[in-house]
Amino acid sequence: xxxxxxxxxxxxxxxxxxxxxxxxxxxxxxxxxxxxxxxxxxxxxxxxxxxxxxxxxxxxxxxxxxxxxxxxxxxxxxxxxxxxxxxxxxxxxxxxxxxxxxxxxxxxxxxxxxxxxxxxxxxxxxxxxxxxxxxxxxxxxxxxxxxxxxxxxxxxxxxxxxxxxxxxxxxxxxxxxxxxxxxxxxxxxxxxxxxxxxxxxxxxxxxxxxxxxxxxxxxxxxxxxxxxxxxxxxxxxxxxxxxxxxxxxxxxxxxxxxxxxxxxxxxxxxxxxxxxxxxxxxxxxxxxxxxxxxxxxxxxxxxxxxxxxxxxxxxxxxxxxxxxxxxxxxxxxxxxxxxxxxxxxxxxxxxxxxxxxxxxxxxxxxxxxxxxxxxxxxxxxxxxxxxxxxxxxxxxxxxxxxxxxxxxxxxxxxxxxxxxxxxxxxxxxxxxxxxxxxxxxxxxxxxxxxxxxxxxxxxxxxxxxxxxxxxxxxxxxxxxxxxxxxxxxxxxxxxxxxxx
Numbered sequence: 001x002x003x004x005x006x007x008x009x010x011x012x013x014x015x016x017x018x019x020x021x022x023x024x025x026x027x028x029x030x031x032x033x034x035x036x037x038x039x040x041x042x043x044x045x046x047x048x049x050x051x052x053x054x055x056x057x058x059x060x061x062x063x064x065x066x067x068x069x070x071x072x073x074x075x076x077x078x079x080x081x082x083x084x085x086x087x088x089x090x091x092x093x094x095x096x097x098x099x100x101x102x103x104x105x106x107x108x109x110x111x112x113x114x115x116x117x118x119x120x121x122x123x124x125x126x127x128x129x130x131x132x133x134x135x136x137x138x139x140x141x142x143x144x145x146x147x148x149x150x151x152x153x154x155x156x157x158x159x160x161x162x163x164x165x166x167x168x169x170x171x172x173x174x175x176x177x178x179x180x181x182x183x184x185x186x187x188x189x190x191x192x193x194x195x196x197x198x199x200x201x202x203x204x205x206x207x208x209x210x211x212x213x214x215x216x217x218x219x220x221x222x223x224x225x226x227x228x229x230x231x232x233x234x235x236x237x238x239x240x241x242x243x244x245x246x247x248x249x250x251x252x253x254x255x256x257x258x259x260x261x262x263x264x265x266x267x268x269x270x271x272x273x274x275x276x277x278x279x280x281x282x283x284x285x286x287x288x289x290x291x292x293x294x295x296x297x298x299x300x301x302x303x304x305x306x307x308x309x310x311x312x313x314x315x316x317x318x319x320x321x322x323x324x325x326x327x328x329x330x331x332x333x334x335x336x337x338x339x340x341x342x343x344x345x346x347x348x349x350x351x352x353x354x355x356x357x358x359x360x361x362x363x364x365x366x367x368x369x370x371x372x373x374x375x376x377x378x379x380x381x382x383x384x385x386x387x388x389x390x391x392x393x394x395x396x397x398x399x400x401x402x403x404x405x406x407x408x409x410x411x412x413x414x415x416x417x418x419x420x421x422x423x424x425x426x427x428x429x430x431x432x433x434x435x436x437x438x439x440x441x442x443x444x445x446x447x448x449x450x451x452x453x454x455x456x457x458x459x460x461x462x463x464x465x466x467x468x469x470x471x472x473x474x475x476x477x478x479x480x481x482x483x484x485x486x487x488x489x490x491x492x493x494x495x496x497x498x499x500x
Contacts, residue, residue: 006105014044014121020104021048031111044121048107053114055133097130109187139165142244142266144411149286154244159189159263165246166193170253174198180211182225186218189263190225193249198256203453207258207271222262222269229271231451236419238412239452241273248282258453272452274459276474278413279303284477293476300475302404306417309404310347311424311436313397317343319432335391344429346390350398351422353380358402 004020011017018033025031034047049059101107107117107126114132139161142154155162163177178192190211194204210229219225222242230239243249244266249259252270260269270277279299284292317336321329341349357380381395401421408414420443427435450457460471472478 006108007103009102010104010107010119010124010126012122012124014046014119017104017119018046021107024104024108046119047116048111048119049116049131050111050114053134054116054131059116059129059131099128101126101128112187113189136161145243145245145248145282147281147283147286150283151245151247153246155246155249155261155266155268157264157266159191159261162246162261162266162268163191163193166249166253166259169246169250170195175253178208180208182211182214182216183219184215184217186220188219190219191261193253193259193261195253195256198254199258200256200455203272203455204258206453207260211260219262220264222260222265222267225260225262226269229453231453235446235450236416237275237447237450237457238278238410238416239273239450239457241270241277241410242267242412243270244268245282251282251285272455274452274455275447275457276460278410279408281409285480289477289479296475296477299407299409302407303417305404306401306408306414307421308424308436309397309401310351310421311428311439313394314343314347314425315428315432315436317393318429332391332393335393338388339391341389342429343394344425346394347398347425348422350381350384350390350394351401351425354398354402355418 004023006020006024018035022033030051032047032049032051035044036047037044099110101110101117102125107119107128110128111117114134116129116131118127118129120127136158137156139153139156141152145154153165155165167175172195174196176194176196180190180192181187182190192204192208192211207229211225214225214228216224216228226238226240226242227233232239241252243252249268249270253259258271260271262268279296284296287295316323317332321332324332336343339346381399384390385392385395405414405418408417424436424439427439429435431438447458448456448462456462460474472482
């Protein structure tokens with residue numbers, strides 16, 4: 001197998017081609033070799049496809065028969081590639097996509113992609129007939145991004161279907177799609193989508209360059225691509241957004257961003273991704289603007305609670321009890337009289353229990369998982385208080401933190417905040433409020449220097465002077481009539497969202 005050179009042109013001797021292909025697909029029983037003779041001269045023809053990945057009925061009934069009857073096989077032996085394509089197009093073959101192949105490497109790639117390949121004796125070219133037809137999951141509502149109001153369709157594992165769902169929403173000829181393959185062994189199909197007159201050309205070139213530079217054996221999920229094209233792989237914050245909702249992908253394209261669809265995964269990637277985009281939901285634009293403003297404001301209030309509340313509890317109870325009101329300080333001291341563990345151990349222990357319950361609920365079916373999460377949290381918290389292992393205040397703090405974390409729309413971003421929360425607890429246990437201040441300083445510096453495909457992560461907050469128009473769609477959501485201009489941070493040529 002190592003000595004086979006598949007990049008050489010197809011040999012005119014069909015037996016030599018068959019011999020090479022049989023060595024390539026040795027011990028591979030699902031590769032079908034169908035050899036037959038056609039025409040008055042009994043010209044040999046070899047048919048190859050993967051059993052289970054092709055629509056065999058359509059190929060046999062509407063393609064092979066019409067092709068053999070309509071194409072002059074003897075004449076095709078000496079045709080050039082362009083002439084052969086022209087002659088095939090003139091036949092009454094009922095296949096939407098046909099391609100002429102010139103190397104065995106192209107034949108192998110097409111066969112493994114679910115296409116059917118025809119080799120003709122004495123002809124140094126092969127004919128590819130589109131015949132992909134593997135089983136696939138239907139279009140369903142994404143379970144991880146549920147909405148009260150909005151479209152219920154979601155992406156599935158077939159890239160072509162995902163692209164069609166976006167095309168259905170954006171009937172714009174400016175919507176461009178570029179295909180690529182990543183993975184030396186998997187050769188996973190990837191599509192880069194953008195709107196030509198809206199996209200930031202620098203961002204587009206950056207995304208294409210990083211994808212082309214990926215060297216990996218296989219891409220089994222879009223997270224592989226996400227990790228290999230982000231700017232800082234050591235940052236806890238996601239720099240590429242992912243979604244299973246076609247409306248969210250279409251909205252990102254209309255903002256001038258780039259969408260990356262990966263075959264075999266229902267999640268598409270969106271670049272660039274900034275801090276504000278992780279705090280917004282598709283439903284924000286489907287509800288009335290006043291309630292949405294209140295909900296967005298509530299998310300930003302929940303943000304410091306998710307990161308800092310357990311750390312503040314540790315710092316105040318362990319180092320700064322004088323900051324509490326007198327009655328509350330006395331209650332905390334009394335409740336801690338019989339607790340054997342220090343405050344930081346309480347916080348870390350309860351946070352660890354919450355994460356265990358959360359992870360267990362994700363791994364079990366939805367109805368049972370939600371029940372386990374609710375019952376497990378109540379039982380463990382109540383039992384721990386009655387056993388004197390932790391204080392009631394610690395249970396309240398951890399429970400409030402867990403509830404606040406569910407208000408973050410993005411799961412990846414919420415996971416990053418939960419990771420940072422543990423770091424703040426350690427800092428608070430070591431240095432008190434001073435440690436929290438140090439952590440906030442380093443976190444602010446990191447966020448202000450972080451970039452996504454060359455775009456500052458904290459845009460428009462770090463550049464509000466030149467991008468001050470973008471501030472109106474951050475913490476609050478303005479009325480649709482006021483969302484006229486597209487984001488300035490992408491520096492697009494066409495700024496208007498709609499004609500006014």
